[in-house]
Amino acid sequence: MDSAAPKNRFTPREFWAWLSEVFDNYGILILAAILVIYPFLFDALNESIIWLEDNDWEETAEIVAEFRGFVPSTPLMIQILIYTLFGIAFNILLGNTGMLSLGHCAFFGVGGYTVGIMHAWIKPGTYAPDWMVSAFKVLPLEISLITCVIVSTFVAWLIGTICSTKRGVYFAMVTLSISMIFYYSAQTFDDLTGGTDGLGGLENMRLGSINLRVGIMDANITYYFVFIVSVVFIAAIWQVLRSPFGHVLRAVRENENRARICGYNVAKVRLMAFTMSGAISGIAGALAIIYGETVPIENIHFITSGQIVIITLFGGAGTFLGPAVGSFIYWYLRQLMSVEFVKYLAIFQYWEAWVGGIFVLIVLFVPSGILGTIRNMTLEYREKKLLNRKAVAEALAKNAEDEAATEAE
Amino acid sequence: MPILETKNLSKHFGALIAVDGVDYAVDSGELRSIIGPNGAGKTTFFNMIAGDLIPTSGQVIFDGADVSEVPAHERSHMGIGRTYQITNIFPKLSVLENIRIAAQSRKMTFNLWSTVPSHKELVEKSDGILERINLTEKRDELAGTLAHGEQRYLEIGIALATDPKLLLLDEPTAGMSPEETIQTGEFIKSLADPLTIVLVEHDMEVVLGISDKITVLHNGAFLAEGTVEEVRANAEVQRVYLRE
Numbered sequence: 001m002d003s004a005a006p007k008n009r010f011t012p013r014e015f016w017a018w019l020s021e022v023f024d025n026y027g028i029l030i031l032a033a034i035l036v037i038y039p040f041l042f043d044a045l046n047e048s049i050i051w052l053e054d055n056d057w058e059e060t061a062e063i064v065a066e067f068r069g070f071v072p073s074t075p076l077m078i079q080i081l082i083y084t085l086f087g088i089a090f091n092i093l094l095g096n097t098g099m100l101s102l103g104h105c106a107f108f109g110v111g112g113y114t115v116g117i118m119h120a121w122i123k124p125g126t127y128a129p130d131w132m133v134s135a136f137k138v139l140p141l142e143i144s145l146i147t148c149v150i151v152s153t154f155v156a157w158l159i160g161t162i163c164s165t166k167r168g169v170y171f172a173m174v175t176l177s178i179s180m181i182f183y184y185s186a187q188t189f190d191d192l193t194g195g196t197d198g199l200g201g202l203e204n205m206r207l208g209s210i211n212l213r214v215g216i217m218d219a220n221i222t223y224y225f226v227f228i229v230s231v232v233f234i235a236a237i238w239q240v241l242r243s244p245f246g247h248v249l250r251a252v253r254e255n256e257n258r259a260r261i262c263g264y265n266v267a268k269v270r271l272m273a274f275t276m277s278g279a280i281s282g283i284a285g286a287l288a289i290i291y292g293e294t295v296p297i298e299n300i301h302f303i304t305s306g307q308i309v310i311i312t313l314f315g316g317a318g319t320f321l322g323p324a325v326g327s328f329i330y331w332y333l334r335q336l337m338s339v340e341f342v343k344y345l346a347i348f349q350y351w352e353a354w355v356g357g358i359f360v361l362i363v364l365f366v367p368s369g370i371l372g373t374i375r376n377m378t379l380e381y382r383e384k385k386l387l388n389r390k391a392v393a394e395a396l397a398k399n400a401e402d403e404a405a406t407e408a409e
Numbered sequence: 410m411p412i413l414e415t416k417n418l419s420k421h422f423g424a425l426i427a428v429d430g431v432d433y434a435v436d437s438g439e440l441r442s443i444i445g446p447n448g449a450g451k452t453t454f455f456n457m458i459a460g461d462l463i464p465t466s467g468q469v470i471f472d473g474a475d476v477s478e479v480p481a482h483e484r485s486h487m488g489i490g491r492t493y494q495i496t497n498i499f500p501k502l503s504v505l506e507n508i509r510i511a512a513q514s515r516k517m518t519f520n521l522w523s524t525v526p527s528h529k530e531l532v533e534k535s536d537g538i539l540e541r542i543n544l545t546e547k548r549d550e551l552a553g554t555l556a557h558g559e560q561r562y563l564e565i566g567i568a569l570a571t572d573p574k575l576l577l578l579d580e581p582t583a584g585m586s587p588e589e590t591i592q593t594g595e596f597i598k599s600l601a602d603p604l605t606i607v608l609v610e611h612d613m614e615v616v617l618g619i620s621d622k623i624t625v626l627h628n629g630a631f632l633a634e635g636t637v638e639e640v641r642a643n644a645e646v647q648r649v650y651l652r653e
Contacts, residue, residue: 244513244520244528251510254499261459261497263485263514263571272519 017381020374028321035081035227039074039220069340072332074219075291078226080331082287085230087311087323088237089280094309095317096241097273098253099164102305103175104281106159106182107152109300111282114151116199116295117192118144141207145286152282153275160274165267167256179305186300199295226287233280238320240276249273310359316369325371330355410473412437412605413458413575418467420453420629427453429629430467435575440601442616442623443609446649450629451609452494455577458607459491460484472574485514490573492564494580494609500553504544507552507563508535511570535570542566542596558589562596569600576600578608582615594619613650625649 034041045068052061072080086108093099122128122139136143163174186193193199205211210221240246251259252269260266289295298304307330315326334351341348348354366373411434420428428450435441443451456462458469460481469477476484499507512531526532539545542562547555552563561581568576581597582590598619600606610616616623623640625632633643640646 240521242524243522244517244525247506247510247513247525248518250502251499254501255497257461258497258499258567259510260482261461261485261491262511262567263482264518265480265482269518 013377014381016374017377020378021381032231035077038077039223042071042074042077043220045071070336072328072335074223076331076335078219078223078291079288080327081223081226081230082284082291083308083311083327083331084324085233085287086281086284086308087315087327088234088320089277089284090308091312091317091320091323092237092241092249092273092277092280094312095319095322096246096249096253097270099270099274100168100172100309101175101274101277102172102302102309103159103177103179104278104308105300105302105304106175106179107156107278107281108285108288108304108308109182109186109295110155111148111152111285112289112295112299113186113193113199113285114148114282115141115144115286116202116289118147119202119205120194120199121192138206141205141290145283148282148286149279152285153279156275156278156282157271159278160271164270164274176302176305179300179302183297183300183302186297193297194295196297198297200293202289202293202295205290205293222291226291229283229287233283237276237280241320245269245272310355313369314359314362316372316375318368319371319375322369322371326369329370333358410437411435411470412472413607414468414470415454415458416468416470418454418457418469419465420450420457420462421465427629428457428464431626431629431631433624433631435605435607437574437605438602439621440598440606440619441608442620443607443626444611444613444616444623445626445632447611448628449626451611451626452579453629454626455491455579455607455609459489459577485571485573488572488574489577490568490571490575491577492561492568492579492581494583496557496560496564498552498560498564498567500551502552503549504552504555504563505532505535505539505548508538508566508570511567512538515572538566538570541569558585558593561585561593565596565600573604575605575607578606580609580611582610590615 045064049061049064049068052058052064086104090101090104093101119139120126122132122136124133126133159175159178163171163178166174187195190196207225210225241249248259248264248269251262252264252266256266259269285299288299311326311330312323313326314329315322315324333355337348337351337354362369368376413433413435415431415433417430417432418428419426419430431450431454433454443454445451453462457464457477458471460476460479460483464477467477468475471484471487471489474487476487479487499510502510509525509531512534513528516528516531536545536548539548542565544555544559544563544566547559552560555563561583565576565578565581578597582593585593594615597606597608608616608620617637620637622634623637624634625640625643625646627645627649632649633640633646635643
């Protein structure tokens with residue numbers, strides 16, 4: 001029996017399975033620890049280069065500087081965190097409820113514009129009424145963020161009531177068209193939104209007395225702010241998905257008709273999921289503009305919706321942390337290609353084509369995404385191990401029986 | 410007092426008349442069967458009772474209330490449970506989860522802040538049902554990997570988990586072997602009273618032993634009703650079944 005033979009080879013497949021088993025158990029802790037100290041690690045890298053230069057180790061400094069190009073910078077990590085939150089919120093729908101929304105840029109954009117417009121316009125010398133301006137010498141971020149939560153929840157609920165009764169392709173198309181309405185509105189009302197130039201002038205982002213400014217060397221405060229907000233909301237989503245309601249979402253995804261006959265108001269469940277997903281996407285949009293200090297109109301364009309679909313499928317829609325993996329790969333690849341690889345080969349300036357190509361390969365060959373595939377391998381490996389153990393136990397028992405029989409003779 | 414009553418119930422799909430003015434009444438605790446040749450409108454009739462379809466005209470009265478236009482999920486809460494002719498389960502969820510999710514619908518939908526394992530009573534209830542449908546051993550397997558007969562039982566289990574007063578079984582023995590069919594018949598009989606059961610069958614033999622009363626539909630209309638012997642002796646029924 002082949003399967004009963006003890007394995008002394010360690011195949012790559014099994015190695016990955018083993019690695020993912022470790023990751024399963026301690027992954028979140030390892031990841032969280034790295035993320036908490038990440039800005040310090042990156043700063044240390046920067047400082048080591050300066051130190052090397054100061055001490056006349058020019059050549060080593062150059063090598064380390066070259067290496068730094070391949071390490072994601074703190075600002076890039078902020079971007080990755082924001083899109084992780086966005087992706088996980090998006091995945092409430094795609095991975096858990098089975099709804100493919102192509103209109104999530106609307107929420108991402110609305111969240112950003114809400115905060116952006118408040119900070120750009122509530123100041124002296126603008127259209128804002130005097131009482132508002134005098135109430136806030138500088139508008140605190142707390143107020144605009146809370147407003148953003150309310151506005152994006154409302155918008156998500158409104159769009160949800162229109163399209164959550166639609167299914168499949170129709171749902172995707174309706175969400176897409178509604179998001180385009182938002183895009184063209186942002187373009188048309190350019191007095192308010194800055195139109196295609198984007199909305200600038202957001203340098204005064206204060207959380208209490210802390211100024212969240214981002215320069216290349218000054219990103220740490222923003223990093224921690226984005227990190228804490230993302231972690232809080234990701235944890236909230238995680239809880240919701242393991243709650244009884246989360247199980248209802250999966251039931252609706254698996255068999256909507258059966259869920260209805262079981263007594264679930266499917267339309268309401270879908271609306272609730274949609275609202276939650278949209279509201280948290282809005283918060284991610286607000287974080288993105290705090291990081292960027294402007295609201296680019298691309299945030300509300302279909303490109304953003306496409307990006308988040310790609311990010312989610314990269315990592316695996318069937319897994320909770322898939323969008324985190326997807327977000328990292330997407331932004332890291334983009335950065336590598338457009339900044340580093342392009343030094344050697346000019347063709348890498350068209351990074352979209354390369355990322356698109358990789359996306360096609362992933363959809364074709366690992367349709368459950370990177371994390372999804374790793375998880376499947378783990379399950380397969382565990383099952384195999386269990387079967388092996390069973391077979392060995394059976395063989396041993398049979399041996400013992402045989403021996404007993406010979407002895408009796 | 411009848412637990413379920415239909416008055417002049419009709420369903421038209423365009424020019425096609427699927428169910429044509431059926432008057433029907435079931436008393437609480439009865440085990441009733443509806444038979445009829447293919448296309449007799451049995452499933453359409455069921456769909457109107459369970460809420461999958463809204464009748465073109467006529468009324469469905471359940472437990473004293475007119476439910477003709479009540480959505481399916483609310484009818485489930487009122488106490489109508491059903492199974493389908495083509496097995497309708499959650500294939501990618503575990504067997505236990507299939508039952509548990511149905512049991513959960515009685516208590517909570519929008520509970521966001523607790524965890525599933527903390528609701529022990531749901532798991533206990535589900536385990537009880539798994540024992541009744543004889544699937545305790547397969548509790549952690551994916552429902553889609555079960556054998557056909559086991560999936561049919563699982564679907565009945567899902568319906569039972571919603572604590573129905575009235576259980577509608579659409580061809581529960583479809584695709585089963587003769588031995589399985591006999592077993593299933595026994596099982597269904599054991600469920601009846603206090604549960605009221607109405608089952609639809611294409612095949613007359615299945616329902617012979619277990620039903621209190623048999624109703625025959627033909628071309629969407631009421632043809633005959635009575636005990637097994639009465640229906641068997643009915644000339645109209647013989648004509649319909651023999652001509653087929």
